[in-house]
Structure formats: C-alpha cells, structure tokens
Amino acid sequence: MRFSVQVEVRHKPGVADPQGATIERALPTLGFAGIQRVTVGKSIRFEVEAADEAAARVQVDDVVARFLTNPVIEDSAVLLAPAS
C-alpha cells in the first residue's frame, strides 16, 4: 500500500525563529497590523510504500526522527493517509 505523508517541522518553543521574527516586524509597515506570533517551519511531503498503516508509521517516525528533523531544536507533526 502507498501512503501520503505530510511532516510539519517547527522550532521548539524558545528556539529563535529569525524568519518568523522578520516577517512579523515587517507586516505592520506593509499594512497588516493585526498579525502576530509568526513562525516559519517546514512542510515535507512524500509517499511511502508499506504493508499497512502501522508499518508505514514506524518507517515514517524513524526517518523523521533520524534525518528530517533536528530533535534538539525542532518538533514535528506527522499526518499519514492512504495515497489516492
């Protein structure tokens, strides 16, 4: 079975986010005064081939923890669904 995976990678709370801070600082001068708490993370999408959803999740959690995130400074959230 094929599964579609989306991994959202975010900075852990307290880790500096210069991209988000720069956007947040710029927006009021560009006419958007009501926007706050801007953070910029990554959205990684891929497809994985596995026997079933449990096997896919094991493989995805492993690759996310070992290669797609830096667990010292980043959190991740995984969405997994059968590929259409």
Add this chain to the structure above:
Amino acid sequence: MRFSVQVEVRHKPGVADPQGATIERALPTLGFAGIQRVTVGKSIRFEVEAADEAAARVQVDDVVARFLTNPVIEDSAVLLAPAS
C-alpha cells in the same frame, strides 16, 4: 476575534525542488527504500485579529498572495480556525 492560521507553501508542479530531490536521493542509501516523491515546502503559522472569519480570510489571502508566497513558482493552502 483571534484566528490561528497555517499557510502551507509548496512549489508549483514542474518547479525544481532541490531540497526534496536531495532527500529523496539520500534515503535509499540510509535504509529507506520505499519513500518517493519527496517535496519540501514551508509551513507558516500566525495569529490574526479580525471582526469575523470572513474578514480574517480576506486579510490572510491578501498577505499570503502579496508577501508570503511567490505566486509565479509557489502554491499555497490556508487553514484558518478560531484561536483557542
């Protein structure tokens, strides 16, 4: 009212995605043979203050189109929900 917003920014189909290609090329040698079609985009989160959801959506669509994406090479998907 405050709304939580997540904007996923992806490359349009056909636009080169060197980060995704590099990850995809590396994974088989790292022991993950079943992972394909890797793409790397951005996930931008923020909070917006607006009178109601329609007003929030107008403001968000405007800021996304003008400042948070390059519409020539990027697509975006917006999720908007009342902030908890």
